[in-house]
Amino acid sequence: MVAIVDYDAGNIRSVEKAVKYLGKDCIVTDDSQQILKADHVILPGVGAFGDCMSHLNDRHLVDVLREVKKKDIPFLGICLGLQLLFDDSEESEGVRGLGLLSGHIIRFPDREDLKVPHMGWNSISFPRQGRLFKGIPEDSFVYFVHSYYLKADDPSIVTATCDYGLTFDASVESGNIFATQFHPEKSGETGLAILKNFLEI
Numbered sequence: 001m002v003a004i005v006d007y008d009a010g011n012i013r014s015v016e017k018a019v020k021y022l023g024k025d026c027i028v029t030d031d032s033q034q035i036l037k038a039d040h041v042i043l044p045g046v047g048a049f050g051d052c053m054s055h056l057n058d059r060h061l062v063d064v065l066r067e068v069k070k071k072d073i074p075f076l077g078i079c080l081g082l083q084l085l086f087d088d089s090e091e092s093e094g095v096r097g098l099g100l101l102s103g104h105i106i107r108f109p110d111r112e113d114l115k116v117p118h119m120g121w122n123s124i125s126f127p128r129q130g131r132l133f134k135g136i137p138e139d140s141f142v143y144f145v146h147s148y149y150l151k152a153d154d155p156s157i158v159t160a161t162c163d164y165g166l167t168f169d170a171s172v173e174s175g176n177i178f179a180t181q182f183h184p185e186k187s188g189e190t191g192l193a194i195l196k197n198f199l200e201i
Contacts, residue, residue, distance in 0.1 A: 002026035002199065003038035005065070007055040009080060010046030011183070018185035018192060024199050032064040040199055041068050044185075045080030046145070049105065050092030052080055062098060069100050072176045074201045079146060082172070082179035091148050101174055103152035114165040117147040122162050124182070130159025130173040132180070134197050140190045142170075142182040150181060 002019050004012055006028045019026045019042070027034060035041055043065065045052055056062050068075050077085045086097050089105035097105075108116045123139040149168035152158055160171035162181070171180045178198060184191035 001034075001038050002040045002042060003035045004028045005035065005041065005043045005061065006030045007045075007052065007059055007061060009044065009052050009055065011044045011079065011185075014183075015042060015044045015078065015185045018195055019199070022192065022196050022199060030059045030061060032060070035061075035064055036067060036071065036073075038073060040201075041065075041073055041075045042078065043076070043081035043084065044078045045084065047080055048091060049080065049083055049089040049097070049148075050095040052084060053092070053095050053097065056084070056098075065098055066100065069175075069177060074198065075177050076198050077177075077179035078185070079181060079183055082150060082181050083148065085177065085179055086150065086152075089148060100177060101152065101157065101172065101179075102154060103150055103169075105148045106151055107148050108165065111165060117145060118149075118164045119145045122164060122182075124160040124162050124170050126160055127155070127158055130171065130178070131201055132171060132173065132178055132194050132197050133159060136190060136193060136197075142180075142184065142187040142191060142194075144170075144182045146181060 086103040121141045157172045157174040162170040184194040
């Protein structure tokens with residue numbers, strides 16, 4: 001059973017639809033026991049960093065997600081779900097993230113040649129081949145919607161990067177934790193293949 005964490009963030013239903021399309025049973029839930037009994041856990045998200053951390057705290061999910069890491073359950077963060085895994089974000093000064101991985105979320109610079117939010121299809125490169133990208137060709141295109149990007153403290157966890165005015169970390173892998181800044185559930189056949197790789201871990 002796949003648990004999709006419900007914390008009033010956007011984009012949850014499209015992730016649920018993609019998981020079911022791939023033939024996996026899933027449940028959208030904020031129940032700690034269901035999350036901790038799951039075979040895989042997905043933290044999707046669209047919204048503001050501070051608001052979503054408040055929702056996670058209000059639903060007593062912060063410690064639950066830290067327990068997911070300790071229990072070694074495969075755990076995937078998507079878009080804002082990636083950002084929440086890290087320490088903090090320039091979007092919400094003074095708000096602490098989950099701190100499951102070390103790094104910071106930074107706003108794209110204000111430049112005339114750079115449209116923010118970064119929205120649309122971009123290719124990704126692989127500094128190292130993570131398990132999410134098994135069978136995925138280098139320079140495959142995936143779908144992004146975001147105004148902030150990850151700068152991981154440890155470059156060795158970065159499994160995909162993207163160039164958009166600068167090179168940013170587009171995916172990470174550390175132990176049982178995986179995350180993508182892009183939306184695999186909106187990235188066509190490539191995205192479904194990435195989700196399938198995760199669900200087979």
